[in-house]
Amino acid sequence: MKKMEQVHCPGDQHGEGNLVPDPELSSWEALPVLPDHQTQGVELVWAYAIPVLDKKKTSRLVKEVSAIYPLVGQGHLKRVRACPDKTSPHALEILLCLASQGGDTVEGVRPLSELLPSGQIDWSDLGEPYLVHVPAHPPFTRAQFEEAKLHWPTVFHENKHISNALQGLLFSKEDKAKMQIYMEKAIHTARQGAERGMKAVGAVVVDPATEVVLAVGHDCSNASNPLLHATMVCIDLIAQRQGRGAYSFNAYPACTISPSGDRAIPLPAKSIQPGVVRKYESRQDGLPYICTGYDLYVTSEPCVMCAMALVHSRIQRVFYGASSPDGALGTRYKIHSKEDLNHHFEVFRGILGTECCSLDQKKQGQQCVSSQL
Amino acid sequence: MEAPTGTEEEEEERGNGFSVSAEERDRWIDRAMHMAQEALESGEVPVGCLMVYNNQMVGMGRNEVNETKNATRHAEMVAIDQVLNWCLRRSKNPAEVFQRTVLYVTVEPCIMCAAALRIMRIPLVVYGCQNERFGGCGSVLNISSDDLPNTGTAFQCIPGHRAKEAVEMLKTFYKQENPNAPQSKVRKLNGHKR
Ligand SMILES: [Zn+2]
Ligand SMILES: [Zn+2]
Secondary structure: OOOOOOOOOHHHHOOOOOOOOOOOOOOOOOOEEHHHHHOOOOOOOEEEEEEEHHHHHHHHHHHHHHOOOOOOOOOOOOOOOEOOOOOOOOEEEEEEEEEEOOOOOOOOOHHHHHOOOOOOOOOOHHHOOEEEEEEEEOOOOOOHHHHHHOOOOOOOOOOHHHHHOOOOOOOHHHHHHHHHHHHHHHHHHHHHHHHHOOOEEEEEEEEOOOOEEEEEEEOOOEOOEEOOHHHHHHHHHHHHOOOOOOOOOOOOOOOOOOOOOOOOOOOOOOOOOOOOOOOOEOHOOOOOOOOOOOOEEEEEEEHHHHHHHHHOOOEEEEEEEEEOOOOOEEOHHHHHHOOOOOOOOOEEEOOOOOHHHHHOOOHHOOOOOOOOO | OOOOOHHHHOOOOEOOOEEEOOHHHHHHHHHHHHHHHHHHOOOOOOOOOOEEEEEEEEEOOOOOOHHHHOOOOOOHHHHHHHHHHHHHHHHOOOHHHHHEEEEEEEOOEEEEHHHHHHHHOOOOOEEEOOOOOOOOOOOOOOOOOOOOOOOOHHHHHHHHOOOHHHHHHHHHHHHHHOOOOOHHHHHHHEEEEE
């Protein structure tokens, strides 16, 4: 399980609640909210290893064993390792295959005659098989790699994107300046909503390729429509921009859309995330699927309804300021990276975290809750 | 799954202190099935739902995603808006109405709709088949019953009512949605028809 820890807003620690954004951009970090398997400890599974009695025969044995047990899906595991027990009479051992998994327990060790039926391989150069723990998945981060190789030699292809994200290297100063502008807009909108008695949550939808702010909305939920959270408002505003939509926000002048241009010809990518190829998922009428390729900036972490609405809408990335107690993009769930779902997106938290936390607190009179990575 | 016959008292099922008789359940889920069948015949995702308050249908819905270009317009969300309108027209307090409203839907609500139903504080959902891809009442996540103190209230589910029929309709629909299949006329109309 993930360790959860309650932390105070950065601003609370100084006890001042200073709302002036720091022009040096040093007061906030965009923290990636990664799927559990990219951040957690290494998951281990049982496998069979066999001692090599005659070191000179190793390469032939590896060839023969690999032909029988190709270890499909375990490409991260090396076939041979030096025996960790220095007093052992043999120097090397070969990984044969995964043991049949029955939860944490495995049935008794199967003999060589069963694992490698006679005729397939010459047993005389092999010792008796035994069970070892091996990493179930390829390591994503250097920390996971360091842990994985303690159990069995592991191949590591560093995922630059993830390690850059973890080291806070994903965004340049220029990127952060843009992100701050978008989030400031969301905060401003949240305040406009709050002035009309709404919950102080604001959101902005941006097309990162053109840097155009497409929609700006605040929470419009009240007794006559409790579901109009800021994210839901923005999703409908995007639909309105594409000529449809389900609601009227005439009563809320702060909820606006930019005029719709020709979306069929996107401008050359100026994406703030290098190396990402923009692809539009086409609808039947040739338009991109609702929010494909767009970024959402929202002052507080979306709830389950809003998070799943973003999956349905095919958002590309979500940036939020403050975590929410029942939040579904990091705190209680990570709906954006849930393996069973058909669309995944990237999430970063902490953008103008202090300012967004203060918005929340004003309304709820409670401390911000944040989950530690 | 067909419930064995018996007296109505024996057949009552309860959800958050709220109960419906077997006769009521069968009658309303039958109407929801008819709606799903109609949706299928007009080329829409075959999900039908209705909301019942005081033995009266106060809202119904079917998927309006294509029509509105808003991917959140699922049958349940449409029905919730209808109930809110019903309340507005009759000057009823929505909170009081929703707390005594039962949702009948042919397919398990998705994660988004399950959260919306919690926020509305609907006590009981009677549904047909599981929603393997998006289900929020156990299939993918357990939003209906998880401990979420800031997201409305948990609700009770009575699953499995005419599940087979509901699954068959979905299968038929997704067969014609297969992108490799030649585009049928029905499919092309999809975006413009209700
Ligand atoms: Zn929400
Ligand atoms: Zn739904």
